[in-house]
Amino acid sequence: MGIPLLSVYPIRKATRTIFYFNMSTTIKALLFAVYYILPGAALGQTTISGTVKTTSGQPVPYATVLAQGSSNGSTTDEQGKFTLTNLLESDVTLITRAVGFQTHKESVANLPAAQTINITLLEDNLNINEVVVSATRYGLDRREAPVIVNVLGPKLFNATQSVAMSETLSYQPGVRVENNCQNCGFSQVRLNGLDGAYSQILINSRSVFSALNSVYGLDQIPTSMIDRIEVVRSGGSALFGANAIAGTINIITKDPVENDWQIKSTNSITGGSSWDNTLDFNTSYVDQDLMSGATFYGMHRERQPWDANDDGFSEITKLKNTTFGTKAFYKPSEQNKITLDLSVMNEFRRGGDRIDLAPHFTDITEQLQTNSLIGGITYDHYSKDWKHKFSLYLSAQKSKRDSYYGGLGGSTNPQDSITAANSYGITEDFAMVGGGQYTYNFENDVLTAGVEYNTNRTTDDIPSYGRSIDQSTHALGSYVQYEWKIADPLKALIGGRYDYTHIDGDYRLLNQVRSSAENFGTISPRFTLLYDITETLQFRGGYARGFRAPQAFNEDMHVTSIGGQQVFVLMGENLKTEYSNAYTGSFNYTRNFGSTQTSVLIEGFYTDLQNPFTTVMTTQNEQVIIQEMRNGSNSKVYGSNIEISAAPSGNLTFQAGGTIQRATYNEGQIIFDGENPGEELIVKQYMRTPNVYGYLNTNFKATMPLSIDLTGVYTGTMKVPHYQTDRRMIITKSPDFMELNLRFGYVFAVKNDFNIELFAGVQNMFNAFQKDFDTGPLRDSDYVYGPTKPRTFTFGIKIGHFH
Numbered sequence: 001m002g003i004p005l006l007s008v009y010p011i012r013k014a015t016r017t018i019f020y021f022n023m024s025t026t027i028k029a030l031l032f033a034v035y036y037i038l039p040g041a042a043l044g045q046t047t048i049s050g051t052v053k054t055t056s057g058q059p060v061p062y063a064t065v066l067a068q069g070s071s072n073g074s075t076t077d078e079q080g081k082f083t084l085t086n087l088l089e090s091d092v093t094l095i096t097r098a099v100g101f102q103t104h105k106e107s108v109a110n111l112p113a114a115q116t117i118n119i120t121l122l123e124d125n126l127n128i129n130e131v132v133v134s135a136t137r138y139g140l141d142r143r144e145a146p147v148i149v150n151v152l153g154p155k156l157f158n159a160t161q162s163v164a165m166s167e168t169l170s171y172q173p174g175v176r177v178e179n180n181c182q183n184c185g186f187s188q189v190r191l192n193g194l195d196g197a198y199s200q201i202l203i204n205s206r207s208v209f210s211a212l213n214s215v216y217g218l219d220q221i222p223t224s225m226i227d228r229i230e231v232v233r234s235g236g237s238a239l240f241g242a243n244a245i246a247g248t249i250n251i252i253t254k255d256p257v258e259n260d261w262q263i264k265s266t267n268s269i270t271g272g273s274s275w276d277n278t279l280d281f282n283t284s285y286v287d288q289d290l291m292s293g294a295t296f297y298g299m300h301r302e303r304q305p306w307d308a309n310d311d312g313f314s315e316i317t318k319l320k321n322t323t324f325g326t327k328a329f330y331k332p333s334e335q336n337k338i339t340l341d342l343s344v345m346n347e348f349r350r351g352g353d354r355i356d357l358a359p360h361f362t363d364i365t366e367q368l369q370t371n372s373l374i375g376g377i378t379y380d381h382y383s384k385d386w387k388h389k390f391s392l393y394l395s396a397q398k399s400k401r402d403s404y405y406g407g408l409g410g411s412t413n414p415q416d417s418i419t420a421a422n423s424y425g426i427t428e429d430f431a432m433v434g435g436g437q438y439t440y441n442f443e444n445d446v447l448t449a450g451v452e453y454n455t456n457r458t459t460d461d462i463p464s465y466g467r468s469i470d471q472s473t474h475a476l477g478s479y480v481q482y483e484w485k486i487a488d489p490l491k492a493l494i495g496g497r498y499d500y501t502h503i504d505g506d507y508r509l510l511n512q513v514r515s516s517a518e519n520f521g522t523i524s525p526r527f528t529l530l531y532d533i534t535e536t537l538q539f540r541g542g543y544a545r546g547f548r549a550p551q552a553f554n555e556d557m558h559v560t561s562i563g564g565q566q567v568f569v570l571m572g573e574n575l576k577t578e579y580s581n582a583y584t585g586s587f588n589y590t591r592n593f594g595s596t597q598t599s600v601l602i603e604g605f606y607t608d609l610q611n612p613f614t615t616v617m618t619t620q621n622e623q624v625i626i627q628e629m630r631n632g633s634n635s636k637v638y639g640s641n642i643e644i645s646a647a648p649s650g651n652l653t654f655q656a657g658g659t660i661q662r663a664t665y666n667e668g669q670i671i672f673d674g675e676n677p678g679e680e681l682i683v684k685q686y687m688r689t690p691n692v693y694g695y696l697n698t699n700f701k702a703t704m705p706l707s708i709d710l711t712g713v714y715t716g717t718m719k720v721p722h723y724q725t726d727r728r729m730i731i732t733k734s735p736d737f738m739e740l741n742l743r744f745g746y747v748f749a750v751k752n753d754f755n756i757e758l759f760a761g762v763q764n765m766f767n768a769f770q771k772d773f774d775t776g777p778l779r780d781s782d783y784v785y786g787p788t789k790p791r792t793f794t795f796g797i798k799i800g801h802f803h
Helices: 154-159 213-220 414-421
Strands: 008-013 016-021 033-035 046-054 064-067 073-075 081-087 092-097 104-108 114-121 149-152 175-179 187-191 199-203 226-233 247-253 260-270 274-286 292-303 318-333 336-352 365-382 388-406 424-441 446-462 467-487 490-509 512-532 537-548 560-562 565-571 578-593 596-610 613-620 624-631 635-649 652-672 681-685 692-701 706-715 719-723 729-733 737-751 754-763 792-801
Touching: 046 092, 064 081, 073 081, 092 114, 104 114, 154 226, 154 692, 154 706, 154 737, 187 199, 187 213, 187 247, 199 213, 213 318, 213 336, 213 365, 388 560, 490 565, 512 565, 681 719, 681 729
Parallel strands: 046 114, 199 247, 565 624, 613 652
Antiparallel strands: 008 016, 016 033, 046 081, 064 073, 064 092, 092 104, 149 226, 175 187, 226 247, 260 274, 260 792, 274 292, 292 318, 318 336, 336 365, 365 388, 388 424, 424 446, 446 467, 467 490, 490 512, 512 537, 537 578, 560 565, 578 596, 596 635, 613 624, 635 652, 652 681, 652 692, 692 706, 706 737, 719 729, 737 754, 754 792
16 A cells, blocks of 8 residues: 655664654644555455544544554545454454554454454543654654654644743753843753753754854744754764764654644743733645645744843843744655755844944944854655665755944944954854665664764854864764664664764964864763563653763854953863763653553753863963863763653643752862962862752643643753952852743634634743842853743734634
């Protein structure tokens, strides 16, 4: 039979390969489960037919029904009916799967020549059986993934009232988003306590999100373009190359699944005074033969600056963002598919004082105008027996940034005016990744191998400070992994990647010149085990090695201001490659108690860092402050994540998770070199890293049209460096914060294909927000911690064909 699919991910199950759609589990009307069934044995005489339905009696189309231990299977039609023929055994166990539902097993004994049965599927309200691609570079059920994969989707985006990706990432264990600058709102995501540069952000599994993109890119990606975000904690260099030491964040953009559309207007009042208005849309079209389709999405956002303490300097930046994109596919035949994705992003942001003046007339201004073009093309080919898959891909991004980092710094002397007038800069960035991948599905095992080429060229110039970065990186990588089913309950994943990297960089600041010209090879092995102790209890354990090459990262593309001076990161001399060894182990318990679906995850992690890159504040003069990148003391990050989930029904779900961790240097690490002997600051603990943090997410559908969402993020105390006006640095201890959000939504079902939703809510309802910001032109704009916004009221409307 042909395979009418839109987005194919092969999934290993028992002795055959099943194909599922990558689509939102909320779409119950179009549950596509795509399959390939090998011919059954000709000698069997038994036939089973039946119907697959939901608990409410609705038929489930496109579900797969498989006789366990064989390749004999069928799929349901539009009425949920199926037929299995040529069954050899007198006793058989049927396994039924459909997207958005829990996997169902049912034993049928003493089969007569023909039998009719009814199968009832329970909704998968916790998305435990969702298909993911980030664990192995091919699609498989989350419960069969060798590592823990967390998935964030549209349901969470709505519940948290998120319009950008940065606002939703914290709602999972081991992940925290923080703001690092009062002036420009530079944010980064930390996985298991490690800085943002340790995480690799992927777009549709491609590493084109460069260091420059990640400075402000978390705010530039609208949730309206995202189908889901897959997060894998722990090292991913064995799959995706350099910089995936802490893990990977894979942004999967919306696929065309059905003909639908929606437009949403979201309006917020930040801190009771500043407006934040967003208009976004997405629409999809799919041909009736399912051989082609396209999705279009866009967002326009305007946000006013906000001043927390009435000193005339902003704590939240002025922002104007416009994004437009598309993702389309075309299938020349059932075994061939071409996918194209393209996004255009334009963003203006500005922070500091006197926002309406030209930047060089102000005391402090950080202003950025960024234009980015990101796109890619993928060709997939399947063999006729669906065991072989060949993929070729090419993705790239090009960005240009006009910047201003500077100001008068509270002074009006001629030299300061000249410096301020010449603090404009320009940054250009190009990144590309291309490669090929081969996957072979054995009866029980999967072999994956590929080759990949990455390149990135970045130039950054600010003439006033003699600042320039000219950096090129080229990496050729090859990888192989084998998923080996050792026994029925035990599976191992063994693999590795070899990367040959060339870096050529020149880094200048004032009269200091540094260069980097290195060629080196790196092997990143990986080994994981998945053991099904019982049907409800799983153990996962693994080891992965990662690396980071000596080069400019996201924080190096950002310039901040302290004490009226600009702070630049300068590459150190004779830097060594940074390596990591990451160990993880977890127990995952999933069980249904009647109609209540539950899941408990307990995970331990330990990451050892060798030659970690550390910035040390070293040089201060009348123009700039220099933070030098050095190889620091070896360090370790270790701790545990816990997540508890429960769904009594489709109308009520509850999730909560937390992290307890430690992040320490093996020896004292210098973070500040004082002007005089004995004034250096040495620490043993990572800065800006709380030992405890977590989240909660509760969704309640009070009636069919009314939904209520309560979400929250807890941030524990942390140590924060604070630069003083007398040129000293001290360490302060922040308070802890509990940020709670509440949202109400009411849907008017005007007709079958047209709905209207009115929604309103409040973010950070108890205003858990930093109270001791520095003030005035001499402030330390890096002295920022805790939640990224104060109490914010939100309301809006969504119209269209949505579920």
